[in-house]
Amino acid sequence: MPTDQVQYKYKPNNLLDSEPNKFREDGLRAEEMIINLGPQHPSTHGVLRLEVLMDGEIIKEVVPHLGYLHRCFEKHAESVPYNQVIPYVDRMDYVASMNSEHAYAMGVERMLGIADQLPKRVEYIRVLVAELNRIASHFIAIGTYGMDIGAFTPFFWVMRDREHILRLLEWTCGARLLYNYIWIGGLYYDIPVGFEERCEEFVKYLKPKLSELETVLIENEIFVQRTANVGVLPLDLAINYGVTGPMLRGSGLRFDLRKVDAYSVYPELDFNIPIGEGKKGTIGDCWDRVWVRMQEIHESVKIIEQCLEKLQKEHKRTKEFDPQAMVPKKIRPQAQDFYVRAENPKGELGFFFRADGKSDIPFRCKARACSFSNLSVLPEISQGVLVADLIAIIGSIDLVMGEVDR
Amino acid sequence: MLDFQQLVEIVKKIVNDLRIDEKATPKAIIIPSSEIKKVCQELYQNSSTYFDMLSCLTAIDNGPEANTMEVVYNLYSIPFNHHVMLKVILPGENPEIDSVSEIWRTANWHEREAFDMYGIKFNGHPDLRRILLPADWEGYPLRKDYKHQEYYRDVKVEY
Numbered sequence: 001m002p003t004d005q006v007q008y009k010y011k012p013n014n015l016l017d018s019e020p021n022k023f024r025e026d027g028l029r030a031e032e033m034i035i036n037l038g039p040q041h042p043s044t045h046g047v048l049r050l051e052v053l054m055d056g057e058i059i060k061e062v063v064p065h066l067g068y069l070h071r072c073f074e075k076h077a078e079s080v081p082y083n084q085v086i087p088y089v090d091r092m093d094y095v096a097s098m099n100s101e102h103a104y105a106m107g108v109e110r111m112l113g114i115a116d117q118l119p120k121r122v123e124y125i126r127v128l129v130a131e132l133n134r135i136a137s138h139f140i141a142i143g144t145y146g147m148d149i150g151a152f153t154p155f156f157w158v159m160r161d162r163e164h165i166l167r168l169l170e171w172t173c174g175a176r177l178l179y180n181y182i183w184i185g186g187l188y189y190d191i192p193v194g195f196e197e198r199c200e201e202f203v204k205y206l207k208p209k210l211s212e213l214e215t216v217l218i219e220n221e222i223f224v225q226r227t228a229n230v231g232v233l234p235l236d237l238a239i240n241y242g243v244t245g246p247m248l249r250g251s252g253l254r255f256d257l258r259k260v261d262a263y264s265v266y267p268e269l270d271f272n273i274p275i276g277e278g279k280k281g282t283i284g285d286c287w288d289r290v291w292v293r294m295q296e297i298h299e300s301v302k303i304i305e306q307c308l309e310k311l312q313k314e315h316k317r318t319k320e321f322d323p324q325a326m327v328p329k330k331i332r333p334q335a336q337d338f339y340v341r342a343e344n345p346k347g348e349l350g351f352f353f354r355a356d357g358k359s360d361i362p363f364r365c366k367a368r369a370c371s372f373s374n375l376s377v378l379p380e381i382s383q384g385v386l387v388a389d390l391i392a393i394i395g396s397i398d399l400v401m402g403e404v405d406r
Numbered sequence: 407m408l409d410f411q412q413l414v415e416i417v418k419k420i421v422n423d424l425r426i427d428e429k430a431t432p433k434a435i436i437i438p439s440s441e442i443k444k445v446c447q448e449l450y451q452n453s454s455t456y457f458d459m460l461s462c463l464t465a466i467d468n469g470p471e472a473n474t475m476e477v478v479y480n481l482y483s484i485p486f487n488h489h490v491m492l493k494v495i496l497p498g499e500n501p502e503i504d505s506v507s508e509i510w511r512t513a514n515w516h517e518r519e520a521f522d523m524y525g526i527k528f529n530g531h532p533d534l535r536r537i538l539l540p541a542d543w544e545g546y547p548l549r550k551d552y553k554h555q556e557y558y559r560d561v562k563v564e565y
Contacts, residue, residue, distance in 0.1 A: 011559075014559060017541075017542060018540035018541060018542060018559075019540060019541055020541055022533075066537055066538060067536075067537065067538040067539060067540070070538045070539065072547070074523070074548060075547055075548060078548075110431070239458050239459055239484065240458070240510055240511050240512065241510075241511050241512045242459060242460055242461065242510065242512030243512075253484070255484060260487060334429075335429070336429045336430060336431065337427065337429075337430040337431070337434060337478070337491065337493075338430070338431045339431065339432065339461070339462060339480045339489075339491065340431075341461065348461065350461055350462050350480070352462055352464050352478065352480065354466055363466075364464075364466045366462065366464040368461060368462040368464075368480075372515065373512050373515070376511075376512060376514065376515045380511075405538055406538075
């Protein structure tokens with residue numbers, strides 16, 4: 001066989017040689033064993049590999065091994081102009097692309113100094129699509145979490161409702177998951193005619209479904225038994241580990257960048273920030289985190305309703321409105337370092353830019369991924385639990401490996 | 407709430423030799439690499455600063471001409487809602503710096519990533535291994551002069 005056709009020679013130790021275990025088999029004591037979880041296992045939510053050192057059935061230590069979905073985001077971002085980075089940003093957190101795009105676009109706009117000149121309609125559409133995507137992302141989180149725990153039906157329910165959101169978003173830009181819709185300085189298109197009405201219809205449809213989901217899954221006694229008092233994350237530990245988003249709020253801190261930083265049009269909108277109260281167990285347990293996500297869906301629905309009202313009354317669609325009017329022909333920020341952050345469904349998504357002032361390409365673009373920091377707390381909170389509880393803890397973190405590995 | 411000038415005064419008590427980058431957002435303090443741990447410890451403990459969260463830690467390679475590397479720390483204080491950026495400039499060859507993972511444990515993985523991509527050695531780090539790339543990968547990909555290896559496990563890297 002010609003050698004140039006052989007792509008890969010199988011060697012039995014390839015997996016362990018490329019990512020060696022931290023613990024060695026010959027160093028184990030009686031009753032101890034190493035269990036390898038993943039990288040291909042549905043309950044690890046992607047390609048996460050966990051090396052678990054166990055003593056009988058009790059977990060002594062968990063070592064995450066990452067990088068199976070590393071796609072060189074930062075290297076790519078250093079080789080293409082600012083506007084062309086957006087599709088790569090989509091592919092980081094692929095279930096909440098709109099939110100990531102929003103954060104990225106906002107950062108570059110602030111560097112250019114055009115962030116406060118955008119038309120209000122553009123801002124409201126951005127918030128509208130971002131909140132729709134936030135609901136879709138939380139649906140995935142809750143649905144797959146239910147499935148990890150053993151509840152199969154709610155997964156189908158949330159996928160059915162998420163499908164409506166994906167269709168709405170597909171209608172705006174033509175793509176179901178990776179949108180490239182929010183551009184630096186504007187949007188790809190205005191939202192299509194009739195979108196507001198369809199969206200209102202969807203909100204009306206969604207509201208009873210949410211309480212249905214809450215009854216069947218969140219309040220379900222079996223679900224509560226599996227998640228309450230499991231994986232308790234104390235607040236100081238969460239902050240020290242850089243944990244953000246629903247995980248931090250689940251631990252009882254009312255901290256949401258939409259309120260704290262008050263970016264975009266969020267200060268004009270009325271919504272609450274739910275926090276974990278330990279209703280079924282301890283503050284900061286798995287149940288609290290899921291409950292916070294559920295409540296956030298309600299808040300997102302509120303925001304969507306307000307956005308729709310604004311888009312239909314104050315900032316109506318007009319013939320003159322051009323969503324690309326502010327899009328700069330040449331994106332060349334002055335030489336500076338810039339850190340921007342925004343609230344993604346999973347936490348604080350930050351971008352660190354260094355612009356050299358001479359080129360249209362970022363000199364350095366670092367993504368501070370929320371799932372990455374959230375995952376780093378896993379070894380800490382899963383010591384001394386059972387394997388089944390480890391699965392419950394992983395699910396409650398709401399990982400997207402695309403974002404962890406970038 | 408502290409303004410930036412007051413913050414600089416606090417840092418000045420520990421290091422005299424600092425520079426300020428006003429153009430950065432949030433505004434940056436450039437400090438010598440040997441002092442980083444002391445400064446971070448002070449900013450973390452001082453009751454008027456209390457930077458309890460390390461938002462982002464990253465490194466930058468300034469290219470072969472400048473032949474320097476930088477490590478950038480973005481600190482945030484949740485109770486006071488203020489930010490600061492700390493920058494440290496390291497030599498291009500054998501860059502080394504003290505780890506801050508004892509202060510903020512989130513730095514553990516962020517420093518591993520900086521090590522993985524730039525080859526910066528963090529002294530005192532509990533577990534400095536590659537994190538995203540395979541353990542037997544050669545070179546540090548985000549360095550500006552990086553050339554990837556030709557074959558990795560008999561698979562051509564160039565596609």
